[in-house]
Amino acid sequence: MKIEVLLTETEIADEFHESLTARDLPEKFFYWTPLSARCWLALANDPDFEGLTQVWKRLASKAGEITEHMSRSVAVVSLGAGDGAREEHLLNALQTARPAVEYFPVDASQPLLEAACARAEDAEVQTLGIKADISSPAHLVLAADASESPKLFLLAGNTLGAFDPLDMLRSISQSLRPDDRLIVDGLVHREDVVSCYDSPAGRRFAFAPLSRIGFLESDGKLRFEEKRDQRHAGLYLITRSFQADGDLSAELSGGKILVQRGERISMNFSYAYTPEAFRWLLEQHAGLKVIQELYSPFNEFILAVCAKAR
Ligand SMILES: C[S@@+](CC[C@H](N)C(=O)[O-])C[C@H]1O[C@@H](n2cnc3c(N)ncnc32)[C@H](O)[C@@H]1O
Incomplete structure (x- = not known):
């Protein structure tokens, strides 16, 4: 290979x-x-x-x-x-x-x-x-x-x-x-386009990078939202984010990461047109x-x- x-x-x-x-x-x-x-x-x-x-x-x-x-x-x-x-x-x-x-x-x-x-x-x-x-x-x-x-x-x-x-x-x-x-x-x-990604498989996919560092989905709220891209009519995005319910920490190769209660981590997004x-x-x-x-x-x-x- x-x-x-x-x-x-x-x-x-x-x-x-x-x-x-x-x-x-x-x-x-x-x-x-x-x-x-x-x-x-x-x-x-x-x-x-x-x-x-x-x-x-x-x-x-x-x-x-x-x-x-x-x-x-x-x-x-x-x-x-x-x-x-x-x-x-x-x-x-x-x-x-x-x-x-x-x-x-x-x-x-x-x-x-x-x-x-x-x-x-x-x-x-x-x-x-x-x-x-x-x-x-x-x-x-x-x-x-x-x-x-x-x-x-x-x-x-x-x-x-x-x-x-x-x-x-x-x-x-x-x-x-x-x-x-x-x-x-x-x-x-389409009207219910968020449901394409906000599904059990879509939630596991979205949360995998955080679960790898030891966070649990029950540590906060994983949100999927539909937004408009105002640059042109007909451009929409499905955004994902995670908001911590309590203080969280993870040990990474580059050092310790602390996420405080209420902080939000923006995740990847998907466009729909x-x-x-x-x-x-x-x-x-x-x-x-x-x-x-x-x-x-x-x-x-x-x-x-x-x-x-x-
Ligand atoms: C939505 S998936 C689509 C995969 C595949 N083309 C398919 O149809 O199933 C996006 C792909 O892009 C890759 N990817 C994401 N961000 C990337 C980046 N910045 N540079 C290179 N590849 C990236 C991912 O690893 C993933 O394989």
């Missing part, structure tokens, strides 16, 4: 300490440890996310069409690849449609990245894992340069929605060449052209295949 490391475990551990001190835990820590990875895989297999699996399966049947303009080989760069299960059907279909396929799963989580590499190697796809921070524009450029164009960039599993989608799409769009394609999915906003807002993000905001748009069977998820427009 080959993995290139741009982000070390020591860097992640130091950042975890800094983030907990700042009471703000970003996305990467929710997949970092084997416990978090397990909780994520359980959530990803929750019936609420079945639509995502379906829409990526439908996409796989279009692998030939999407890549027919590409020369012999195609490089697939999956940003926030997780365990690679989401794109498995697409990779299999590309192997049939194209003479050569190379796969570059990019992720900050060592356990998930190893799983993605192992899955692709079992399918005899030439693979290089890249352990990197996709919220860093510098790492994004390095990951995008892992192979020559033409490339298929993937952002699967509502990964775009775990970052600032406006910043993330601008950065990716800058790396896109005319023959490259970006395939990105998103959660469609109206279809119009999703299209606006891709086309008007990021300067991309949507070539195909697919929906999951019950329209809970939207997926777009995009090219550079200008």
